[in-house]
Amino acid sequence: xxxxxxxxxxxxxxxxxxxxxxxxxxxxxxxxxxxxxxxxxxxxxxxxxxxxxxxxxxxxxxxxxxxxxxxxxxxx
Amino acid sequence: xxxxxxxxxxxxxxxxxxxxxxxxxxxxxxxxxxxxxxxxxxxxxxxxxxxxxxxxxxxxxxxxxxxxxxxxxxxxxxxxxxxxxxxxxxxxxxxxxxxxxxxxxxxxxxxxxxxxxxxxxxxxxxxxxxxxxxxxxxxxxx
Numbered sequence: 001x002x003x004x005x006x007x008x009x010x011x012x013x014x015x016x017x018x019x020x021x022x023x024x025x026x027x028x029x030x031x032x033x034x035x036x037x038x039x040x041x042x043x044x045x046x047x048x049x050x051x052x053x054x055x056x057x058x059x060x061x062x063x064x065x066x067x068x069x070x071x072x073x074x075x076x
Numbered sequence: 077x078x079x080x081x082x083x084x085x086x087x088x089x090x091x092x093x094x095x096x097x098x099x100x101x102x103x104x105x106x107x108x109x110x111x112x113x114x115x116x117x118x119x120x121x122x123x124x125x126x127x128x129x130x131x132x133x134x135x136x137x138x139x140x141x142x143x144x145x146x147x148x149x150x151x152x153x154x155x156x157x158x159x160x161x162x163x164x165x166x167x168x169x170x171x172x173x174x175x176x177x178x179x180x181x182x183x184x185x186x187x188x189x190x191x192x193x194x195x196x197x198x199x200x201x202x203x204x205x206x207x208x209x210x211x212x213x214x215x216x217x218x
Binding site: 006049071072073075 | 190210215
C-alpha cells in the first residue's frame with residue numbers, strides 16, 4: 001500500500017512510502033509499519049487520514065483506500 | 077465558499093462579496109506572514125497542503141458554521157506556495173445580521189481551520205535554512 005507524506009515527513013522519506021499490510025489490517029498496524037521508515041517522534045504526533053478523513057487506530061485500512069500521514073498542521 | 081489558491085488573495089473583493097442587505101455585520105480575519113517568531117527571523121514562508129483533504133475539511137468547517145450561526149456568507153481562502161513577510165496567507169469572512177454572531181462565527185472558523193485543515197508552513201530564515209512547523213497537537217484528535 002502506498003502512503004502519502006507531507007511537510008517534514010516528506011522531506012525525511014519522500015512524497016510516498018510503500019508498506020505491506022495484510023488484509024483487514026488496522027491503522028494501528030499501519031503505524032507500526034510506518035515506524036520502521038519514518039521519524040518515530042513525529043509519526044507519534046501525526047494523525048492518519050483514510051480517504052480524506054482522520055482515522056483512529058482501530059479503523060480498518062482496505063486496498064484502494066487513499067492513506068496519508070498528517071503531521072501537526074500549521075496553516076492559517 | 078472555500079478555496080486553496082497560489083495567487084494573492086484579494087481580501088477587499090472577498091469582503092465585498094460577503095455583504096448583503098440582511099446582514100448588518102461583516103467580519104474579516106487575515107492571517108499575514110510575520111517576520112519574527114520569538115527570536116527566530118523569517119524571510120519567507122512556504123505553504124503546502126494535502127489539497128483534496130484540505131478542501132474537504134474547509135467545506136466541513138463552513139457547514140458547521142452555517143449550522144451554528146445565522147450566517148449569510150462564509151468565505152475561506154488559503155494561499156499556498158511561497159509568501160513574503162506581510163503577505164496574506166489566509167482570509168476568512170463571515171456575514172451575519174448582527175456583530176456578536178459574526179465575531180463568534182469568525183473565531184470558530186479560524187480556530188477550526190488552524191486545528192483541522194491539513195496545511196503546513198515552512199519557515200525560511202536568513203541563513204538559507206528552512207523548517208516545517210509542527211508544533212500543534214495531533215490533528216483531528218478529539
